[in-house]
Amino acid sequence: MPQVRDLSVVDVPGGCILTSCDISAGFGEKAHDGLVVTPEVTARLTLRVALLEMIASGADVVSVSDVVGAEMEPTGRRIIIGLKEELSKANLNHIELNGSTEENMKVTQTSVGVLVTGFATKAALKLINVHEAAVLFAFGEPIVGEEVLQKMTEMPDYHLVKKLVADSSVLEVVPVGSKGILYEANLLAKLNNRVFKETSSLDEISLNKTAGPASVILTAVKKRDCSIFEKHFSGAQYLGELCGNEEQI
Known part of the structure; x- marks a missing residue:
């Protein structure tokens, strides 16, 4: 099962590695954002989608990466705060964030992308699992x-x-x-x-x-x-x- 809905699934010894991702663009406090919300909220809601997809599959989250279409100070820093708040909400405080921000261009619209990686044994997965009424x-x-x-x-x-x-x-x-x-x-x-x-x-x-x-x-x-x-x-x-x-x- 290489792809199921928004999950990519790769067989490895002992189980499967899974990835889920999501992006939000135009939600923030920059000049060309379509909906004014704090960068922290944008980050939290974006990560929520990818985390829920992973957790719903039966997999354990092992890493989270972020791609921030904004400068580190102040927007990127606030986005990272929001991502960490959402990890805490999901009881995933132990997960270390890795990612990148945009320092070469002046950005006028907020963008946040996340990639969540998980692992599961095949027995634990609840994907393509409806074999009865x-x-x-x-x-x-x-x-x-x-x-x-x-x-x-x-x-x-x-x-x-x-x-x-x-x-x-x-x-x-x-x-x-x-x-x-x-x-x-x-x-x-x-x-x-x-x-x-x-x-x-x-x-x-x-x-x-x-x-x-x-x-x-x-x-x-x-x-x-x-x-x-x-x-x-x-x-x-x-x-x-x-x-x-x-x-x-």
Whole structure:
């Protein structure tokens, strides 16, 4: 599996090395930024996306690199502060940052890119892992731009994602970003050679709206365990089923 969604997966002795990445541009305090936010917040939300993708796969984060399209002082320094704050939020304080800033040109628009590297044994990975009847749930709501700034504390957090990955009834966990819930649900089904049958109460706008910095988390759960799962995870929103070929009619 060389690539699964936004993850690259490379087989190595003993398991797999995985990479995930994300970028934010035009969010900051420079002259040509489209949305005015602090560099610290831009950094945190950018790293959040790549970290959640890695953690949701079942892999352990082993390194983080950043590419900052701004000068070190003061913007780059503030971005690095934000990245370290997000690592701390994810209980990854031990991870050392490596990266680069732009010192040769005067930059008038903020840009932050991150690369996260992880490792997992093949048994630990929860990728292309739906081999039985499954139900799809969602946590959170699709928000973007100003909405994110207003509801940052309401988005699904690292603790939830780690708890989902560790649950034996959970087959896969998928962060949703700019392409929306329906796209990711259908892609999850396709990668597992299944079909997503949507029966949720969400309207078309919500299903297709961008979920910004992974403001929604999809979770594929063994159908036989879904009642117990809903009791353990009270915030779960039912979306529909992931059906095999024989169940599509």
